[in-house]
Amino acid sequence: MSTPSVVLTIIVPLIGVVVYLLPAPFEPVGFELQSPPYLGDALPVNDHLQRAEKILENQVLGPESLVFKDGDIYSGTADGKIIKINSNLELTNVLSLGSVYCGNEIECGRPLGLRFTKDGLLYIIDAHLGLFHVNVSTGERTRLVSGGTIVDGKPIVFFNDLAVRSDGMVYFTHSSTKWHRFQHVSLAMEGNNDSRLLQFDPTSGEVSVLMDGLTLGNGVQLSQDESFLLVAEGGRMRIHQYFLTSSREGEREIFADNLPGFVDNIRPSSSGGFWVALPTIRRHCLYDVFAPRPWLRKFLIKFFSPEFIVKSTTKPYGLVMEFAEDGHIVRRLDDPTGAVVSYISEVLDTGSSLYLGSYTSPFLAKLSLE
Ligand SMILES: *[C@@H]1O[C@H](CO)[C@@H](O)[C@H](O)[C@H]1NC(C)=O
Ligand SMILES: *[C@@H]1O[C@H](CO)[C@@H](O)[C@H](O)[C@H]1NC(C)=O
Secondary structure, three states: OHHHHHHHHHHHHHHHHHHHOOOOOOOOOOOOOOOOOOOOOOOOOOOOHHEEEOOOOOOOOOOOOEEEEOOOOEOOOOOEEEEOOOOOOOOOEEEOOOOOOOOOOOOHHOOOEEEEEEEEEEEEEEHHHHHEEEOOOOOOEEEEEEEOEEOOEEEEEEEEEEEEEEOOOOOEEEEEEEOOOOHHHHHHHHHOEEEEEEEEEOOOOEEEEEEEEEEEEEEEEEEEOOOOOEEEEEEHHHEEEOOOOOHHHHHHEEEEEEOOOOOOOEOOOOOOEEEEEEOEEEEHHHHHHHHHHHHHHHHHOOOOOOHHHHHOOOOOOOEEEEEEOOOOEEEEEEEEEOOOOOOEEEEEOOOEEEEEEEEEOEEEEEEEEO
């Protein structure tokens, strides 16, 4: 046989068989996405976010979620702390939910979504430790739901975001029943749909399932009149609207579909709508190539770590979008090179400024609205 035919008939199939037999660390799942919109489809790409100012650089690590109370900003950090920043940008540690002597994120905790109720109680969802409310003046804390709690036969792993209704009902998401927060890249590469929207009823103490079958469920936000919830389904690039009024309770619609990036937290905007943070842009990563091709992901994860695959194929970008209550896009703000802000996870709109949180950045970004 000639060399080319030996390669074709023996070596190539042999390599194929060996690769096929190599174990994959997990089983990727395929699904269809609509083709991604061009970045400037909805509204033109701009560079408004490059005017943002970095504050408390290297003092605030990974401020994923932010909340405003009596002139102070509260945030959770990558090392498990809840911090408070006053108007003079002085920083104080409020508390840590995890153990004091901790060696890893599961013990230290990783606070994500934060909410204050009208009477001043701080609700915190921690990716590992669960759902809490805290009296920030005394530090007194109550755990409402613990990490790993089994709901409808499946454990809550990777708590993500929460919203609290004025009667104390808590709506929250968990992104996985298997992967921890620090494994979010594996979660995205696997692509399964075991993420849920849950409800904690303070009267009965019960946790129940409102939505199942989500891929990377993320931000949760109540409408102003509390008639519906918005629920980010990050891995499907869409936002669900879940109705709470007695006449439509439990009904759902798609609020926004085929967005240009993964959807993270959703928070109120000062004009009565919602700010949506999109940390990773579809046209700047390979997610759309991977989604319908689980075999390609399965092939790659036999050779490379999911972190390596994602890191080497993703370009940073800063994007936040404002939506009106009826779902139309009001405006967008971009940092197209990620030079100032990227991987934005939440927008805090104080009326005069936007503060941008990010689960990776070692700072807060502030953009004046004047
Ligand atoms: C926090 O605790 C103090 C002291 O017990 C109490 O006076 C205050 O009302 C509590 N705050 C909230 C928001 O419950
Ligand atoms: C979730 O994934 C399973 C298995 O891939 C599939 O059978 C099911 O229809 C999916 N559910 C939703 C809501 O997409």
